[in-house]
Amino acid sequence: MKQILQNLNNGETELADVPCPRTKVGHLLIRTLASLVSAGTERMLVEFGKANIMDKARQQPDKVRMVLDKIKTDGLMPTLEAVRNKLDQPLPMGYCNVGVVLEVGAGVSGFSVGDRVVSNGKHAEVVCVPKNLCAKIPDVVDDDAAAFTVIGAIALQGIRLGKPTLGETFVVTGLGLIGLMAVQLLRAHGCRVLGVDFDPLKLELARKFGVETVDLARGGDPIAAALATSRGRGVDGVLITASTKSNEPVHQAALMCRKRGRIVLVGVTGLELSRADFYEKELSFQVSCSYGPGRYDPLYEESGQDYPPGFVRWTEQRNFEAVLDMFADARLDAKPLISHRFMLDQAESAYKLVGGGGESLGILLRYSNAAENPDSELLKRTIRLDRPRSEATRGTGSVVIGFIGSGNYATQVLIPAFKRTSVKLKSVASSAGVSGVHAGRKYGFEETTTDSQSLFSDATINTVVITTRHDSHARFVTQALKAGKHVFVEKPLALNRQELKEIEDVYNDLGARHSAPLLMVGFNRRFAPQVQKIKSLLAGVREPRSFIMTVNAGAIPPDHWTQDKLVGGGRIIGEGCHFIDLLRFLAGSPIVSVQAMAIAARSGIVRDDKVSINLEFGDGSFGTVHYLANGHKSFPKERLEVFCAGRILQLDNFRKLRGYGWPGFVKMNLWRQDKGNAACAAAFVQAVQGSEQSPIPFEELVEVTRVSFDAMDLIG
Numbered sequence: 221m222k223q224i225l226q227n228l229n230n231g232e233t234e235l236a237d238v239p240c241p242r243t244k245v246g247h248l249l250i251r252t253l254a255s256l257v258s259a260g261t262e263r264m265l266v267e268f269g270k271a272n273i274m275d276k277a278r279q280q281p282d283k284v285r286m287v288l289d290k291i292k293t294d295g296l297m298p299t300l301e302a303v304r305n306k307l308d309q310p311l312p313m314g315y316c317n318v319g320v321v322l323e324v325g326a327g328v329s330g331f332s333v334g335d336r337v338v339s340n341g342k343h344a345e346v347v348c349v350p351k352n353l354c355a356k357i358p359d360v361v362d363d364d365a366a367a368f369t370v371i372g373a374i375a376l377q378g379i380r381l382g383k384p385t386l387g388e389t390f391v392v393t394g395l396g397l398i399g400l401m402a403v404q405l406l407r408a409h410g411c412r413v414l415g416v417d418f419d420p421l422k423l424e425l426a427r428k429f430g431v432e433t434v435d436l437a438r439g440g441d442p443i444a445a446a447l448a449t450s451r452g453r454g455v456d457g458v459l460i461t462a463s464t465k466s467n468e469p470v471h472q473a474a475l476m477c478r479k480r481g482r483i484v485l486v487g488v489t490g491l492e493l494s495r496a497d498f499y500e501k502e503l504s505f506q507v508s509c510s511y512g513p514g515r516y517d518p519l520y521e522e523s524g525q526d527y528p529p530g531f532v533r534w535t536e537q538r539n540f541e542a543v544l545d546m547f548a549d550a551r552l553d554a555k556p557l558i559s560h561r562f563m564l565d566q567a568e569s570a571y572k573l574v575g576g577g578g579e580s581l582g583i584l585l586r587y588s589n590a591a592e593n594p595d596s597e598l599l600k601r602t603i604r605l606d607r608p609r610s611e612a613t614r615g616t617g618s619v620v621i622g623f624i625g626s627g628n629y630a631t632q633v634l635i636p637a638f639k640r641t642s643v644k645l646k647s648v649a650s651s652a653g654v655s656g657v658h659a660g661r662k663y664g665f666e667e668t669t670t671d672s673q674s675l676f677s678d679a680t681i682n683t684v685v686i687t688t689r690h691d692s693h694a695r696f697v698t699q700a701l702k703a704g705k706h707v708f709v710e711k712p713l714a715l716n717r718q719e720l721k722e723i724e725d726v727y728n729d730l731g732a733r734h735s736a737p738l739l740m741v742g743f744n745r746r747f748a749p750q751v752q753k754i755k756s757l758l759a760g761v762r763e764p765r766s767f768i769m770t771v772n773a774g775a776i777p778p779d780h781w782t783q784d785k786l787v788g789g790g791r792i793i794g795e796g797c798h799f800i801d802l803l804r805f806l807a808g809s810p811i812v813s814v815q816a817m818a819i820a821a822r823s824g825i826v827r828d829d830k831v832s833i834n835l836e837f838g839d840g841s842f843g844t845v846h847y848l849a850n851g852h853k854s855f856p857k858e859r860l861e862v863f864c865a866g867r868i869l870q871l872d873n874f875r876k877l878r879g880y881g882w883p884g885f886v887k888m889n890l891w892r893q894d895k896g897n898a899a900c901a902a903a904f905v906q907a908v909q910g911s912e913q914s915p916i917p918f919e920e921l922v923e924v925t926r927v928s929f930d931a932m933d934l935i936g
Contacts (some may be wrong), residue, residue, distance in 0.1 A: 221237070221238055221240050221344060221345035221346050221597075222235050222237065222238070222344070222564060222573075223238045223312060223343065223344035223345070224236075224313045224314065224344070224564075224567050225310035225311065225313065226310065226313050226571075226931060227308075227310060227311075228307045228310075229307045229308055229319050229399075232512065232580060232741065233567065233568060233571040235564070235565065235567045235568065236310070236654075236657060237657070238344065238348050238603070238653040238654055239601045239603050239653040239656065239668060239671075240600060240601050240656050240670060241347070241348040241652045242324045242601065242651055242671065243325045243348060244348060245325050245523070246325055246326070246523065246564075247325040247328070247350050247351065248321050248323070248325065248331055248348070248351060248354050249323035249325070249347050249348050249586075250319035250322060250341060250346065250349060251319050251320050251345065251589055251598060252317055252319040252344060252346065252347060252572070252587045253320060253336075253586075253589075254319075254364065254366075254367050254585065254586055254587065254725055255341070255343050255367060255584075255585045255587075256314075256367040256370075256371065256582060256583070256584055256585075257314070257316065257366060257571075257574060257582075258314075258316060258371065258397065259396060259397060259574060259581060260396050260398070260463050260487070261315075263311055265622060266429065266896075270857060271279070271400045279294045284555060290917065292332070293758075296492050297903050298744060304599055305628070305631060305632040307663070308585055309628075309655075310342070310528070310654060311441075312652075313343050314341070314342045314343035315341070315368070316338075316340070316341070316362045316371060317338065317339045317341030317343075317347055317349070317366070317367075318337075318338055318367050318369075319339070319341065320336055320337075321533035322346065322599070325351075327524060328524070328553075330351070331351065333531070334365075336356070337354045337355060337357060338354065338355050338357055338366050338369040338370065338540055338544065338709075339353055339370075340353050345564070345583060345587055345588075345593075345598050345604070346598050346599070348652065350521050350524060351524050352514060352521060352537045354537070355537055355540035355541045355544060356544075356546075357544060358544055358545070358548040361544055361547045363378065363802050364554065364584060365547045366407060366544065366547070366564045367554075367584060368397070368401065368473055368552075368557065369544055370406070370540070370541045371397050371398055371401055371547070371640045372543035372552065373512060373540050373542075374486060374510060374511055374544050375398045375402035375405055375459075375461070376405055376512075376539050376543060377484035377511055377512040377534075377536075377640055378389075378402065378459050378461070378484045379405055379406060379484075379713050381482075381508050382459060382484045382887055383482065384406060384409045384457060384459075385410075386410035386411075386764035387411070387706075388412070388456040389410050389411065389412045389413075389446075389449055389450040389455045389456050389458070390406050390411050390414070390428075390455060390457045390458065390459060390889055391413075391414045391415075391416060391446055391449075391457075391458045391476055391601060392413060392414070392416070392440070392458075392460050392461060393427050393458060393460045393469050394417060394462025394469070394487055395417040395419065395423065396422070396424040396435075396463075397458075397581065397582055398461045398486060399415070399417070399426075399461035399499065400422065400425055400429070400485070400557055401557075402461055403415055403426055403429050404553065405546070407429060407430055407431070407692055408551045408552070411538070412415055412431070412432075412449060412450075414431065414432050414434065414442075414445055414449045415427075416433070416436060416442045416445075416472075417433070417434075418437040419437075419580075420435060421436065421893045422581070423435055423854060425868065428556065429553075430514035432445070433450055440473055442476060443472065443476055447476075450478065454478030455476050455478065456481055456482065457482040457483070457484070458476055458481070458482075458484070458516035458700075459484050460483070460484070460486060460487055460489060461486045461487045462487045463487050463488045463490075464490070465489070465490050466489065466916055467489065467490035468829075470483065470490070470493060471487055471494060471497060471639075474501070474503055477501060478501070478663060479849070480502050481501065481503055481504075482503070482504050482506070483503060483505045483506070483751070484506050484507075485505070485508065492526055493505070511536035511539055511540070512534055512535055512538075512539040512566070513527060513532050513534065513791065514527065514535045514813065515536055519695070528643065541583055545774055550851070557582040558572060558581070558582045558584055559581040560577070560580055560583045561583075561585075562583065562584070562585060563584055563585070563586050563589070564585050564586065564587050568771060570583050585595060601669055601674075602647075602670075602671060603667060604666065605660045605665060606667060612765075616833065617641070617642035617643050617644055617905075617909070618679050618682075618909055619643040619644065619683050619706075619909060620646050620680055620682050620683065621638060621644065621681065621683045621684070621685055621801065622647045622648070622681040622683070622684050622685070623635060623665075623687065624647070624649045624661070624672045624675060624685070624686050624687065624688055625643075625686065625687035625688040625710075626648050626655040626660075626682060627685075629687060629710070630659065631659050631918075634687055634710070635648075635659060635663050637897045637898045637901035637902075638685065638905070639663050639664070640898060641901060641906075642681070642905070643905055645663060645664055645666070646664070646665065646678070646680060647666065647668065647675055647678065648660050648667075649668070649669045649672040649674075650668070651670060651673065653668070653670050656670070667719050673699075674678045675700075675705075676699050676700060676703040676705065681705065682908075683705060683908055684696070684700040684707055684708075684709065685707075685708045685709075689788070690715055690787065690794055691715060691787045693709050693715040693773070694720070694723055696798055697723055697739070698722055699724045701727060701730060701737055701739065702726060704737060704809070705737055706737045707738070707741065708740045708741075708904050709740070709742065710741075710742045710833065711743060711797050711903045712789060712793050712925060712928065713741050713797070713921055713922075714797070715785075715789040715793060720922065720925055720926065720929075723739075723922075724922060727739060738904070738907055738908055739914060739918055739921065740904045740914050740916060740921075741909075741921050741925075742897075742913060743797075743798060743802075743805075743900070743916060743921075743924070744895050744897045744899075745799070745802040745851050746806075746896065747896030747899035747903060748874050748894055748895050748899070749890070749894055749896070749899070750874060750877040750888055750894075750895035751802065751860075754860075754869055754877070755783070755805070755806060755870065757869065757879070757882060758806060758862070763864060763865055764837075764839055764842075765807065765862055765863070765864040765865075766841065766842060766843070766862070766863040766864065767803045767841070767861070768843065768844050768861040768862075768863075769802065769803060769845045769859075770859045770860075771796075771799060771845065771857070772844045772850065772851040772855050772856060772858070772859075773795070773848060773851075774849060774851075775829075775849045775856075776791070776829070776849065778826050781824060782794050782795075790829075790932060791828060791849070792828055792831055792833075792847060792928055792931055792932050793928045793932055795847075796833070796845065796847045797928040799845045800835065800845060800911060800924050800928055801916075801920075801932075802860070804835075804920065804923070804924055805841065807841045809837040809838040809839040810837065810838045810923065811834075811836070811838075811923060812837065812838050813836040813929045814833065814835060814836075814927055814934065815834040815934065816831060816832065816834070816930075816931040816932075816935050817831070817832050818935035819832060826849070826933075827935065827936075828932065829847065829848075829849035830849055830850050831845075831846075831848075831935055832845070832846050833845040833847070833931045858874065859871065859872050859873070865883055867880060869882070874896075875889065875890050875894075876890075903915040
């Protein structure tokens with residue numbers, strides 16, 4: 221299928237071949253009939269992409285601060301690589317989609333195959349959208365009008381926050397698509413409306429909708445007009461739907477309002493507010509969030525957990541339905557807002573227009589129908605990557621790899637690490653398709669797919685690398701082992717004891733019947749060059765050691781998927797296992813006891829990312845892992861200290877290793893951080909090629925995983 225992607229590096233827009241996304245639980249798979257290009261949002265993205273690196277930095281000062289902090293901890297080159305990798309990723313465009321349901325995911329009710337629906341799906345021939353971000357289209361509403369539903373919901377949510385009542389006077393500043401939908405909705409509320417803009421064509425459209433206007437380009441005075449429209453009292457509310465860096469729209473809104481008036485920001489403006497403007501009139505100011513309640517809530521959007529109407533009357537989905545009802549009742553009219561129509565294969569021309577190639581307002585994209593392009597063609601979930609590459613580029617080794625997962629870590633770290641070896645990169649799987657296409661092109665895979673099961677049935681693939689979200693690791697590991705594939709899985713190996721037991725049972729059963737495939741977890745720290753140096757130095761010491769591992773983990777929001785016990789497992793199981801494995805490796809002896817303590821329980825804080833874990837080893841050594849998310853970024857992110865035989869070793873961020881009291885050793889510093897990713901991948905590949913044992917014995921993988929479960933049980 222075809223999908224519009226934008227390159228944030230250079231602003232170029234591409235109509236790419238992408239495999240059809242898989243139908244997920246709680247989602248609808250939709251064949252697109254039409255989609256609307258959002259002139260404001262999408263123009264902003266195109267302009268950002270075309271900007272040079274300095275201009276990009278000026279537009280996102282908060283991101284610049286994050287980059288500077290990362291340089292301090294990780295070094296210059298890794299940080300630059302991370303920035304380039306982020307900008308290199310294609311961005312799927314669009315969020316105003318009309319289509320027909322092709323498949324209904326498990327757990328979805330109220331929708332059927334063949335239903336015509338609106339959604340916030342992308343500009344793609346097929347989209348997979350959560351059920352709460354879809355709404356059925358009434359039969360009397362055509363596709364062109366329905367394509368404006370999401371834009372209308374954005375306007376409607378701003379209006380709901382403004383709480384207009386019959387007879388009140390409202391100003392709409394900025395008469396783009398959202399502004400022109402807003403003036404119609406306010407008129408339908410029984411309000412008198414004043415529209416403010418610079419564009420005479422948009423002002424003319426507003427007047428056709430029964431709105432008084434102010435032409436700023438001709439020196440119109442919005443303050444005077446607002447007073448006149450409100451009979452000298454000041455307007456009841458102002459809806460700002462403009463996009464500008466200026467603070468003037470908010471200042472003007474304050475001057476236009478009556479005492480205790482309401483100002484709602486729907487667009488983007490400068491926010492250097494004057495206290496005097498708001499204090500004297502006791503004005504209220506609020507920023508509207510997208511389509512309404514539920515937006516950016518993963519439980520609502522991804523998990524399909526609706527809000528009870530008795531408590532939250534208007535959600536984003538119910539706002540969609542309200543806008544569609546307004547179209548059905550002919551109280552909203554989108555036809556005058558359509559300035560251009562293009563077929564999808566003319567996307568490049570459409571985006572030239574968006575990027576400033578002429579006057580435009582509502583740009584509609586039309587898609588082929590089932591007679592022109594059958595569903596069976598669009599539903600193909602595996603595509604060959606036609607970009608010319610030599611076999612040498614793709615690799616010709618005996619290890620043929622299929623990657624499941626192509627997110628940031630995979631594309632920035634793991635795939636490059638495996639590519640440096642002599643492996644052949646055969647297939648890369650992703651759920652939505654876009655990231656798989658990007659990774660496949662960039663690193664020379666032969667194909668990309670959204671059907672991860674195809675990697676297990678492909679007889680030419682003998683090795684599978686799993687880099688998906690944590691809750692799928694154990695399932696994919698057991699499937700790959702049963703299919704006879706060697707497995708490299710990112711940590712953690714499993715999220716609970718039941719999953720771990722299933723892996724043990726499968727692995728041991730295969731080993732009892734014949735030689736089991738290799739299984740490796742991406743515990744990369746033990747392969748880092750400085751850790752290997754520490755291991756060699758400790759080899760000459762014949763007494764117990766003391767280890768202190770301090771992890772300045774940094775805060776992650778409580779609603780992030782890694783904090784979800786069912787999806788990410790929490791940060792100790794999801795990441796803390798790295799450091800348990802590191803100390804287990806350096807001790808060279810089994811862990812015989814575990815103690816753990818978390819920070820005291822307080823309302824609103826996550827406890828299990830502020831933890832101290834004490835490990836006792838069979839040789840009398842002990843180690844402590846301080847995993848802390850409540851520190852400061854200026855402190856080293858990972859610090860290891862080893863005490864033994866009157867000597868000390870200290871490793872900071874896998875860049876600086878210092879020895880105190882070690883004969884013949886003072887320091888080992890690296891010009892760039894090396895956590896051992898490349899060495900870890902190379903060791904695994906070498907073991908597969910030589911039919912050797914896994915670089916980390918299976919028993920140790922199980923032991924470390926089980927200890928992470930023990931630690932979580934102890935902290936409750």
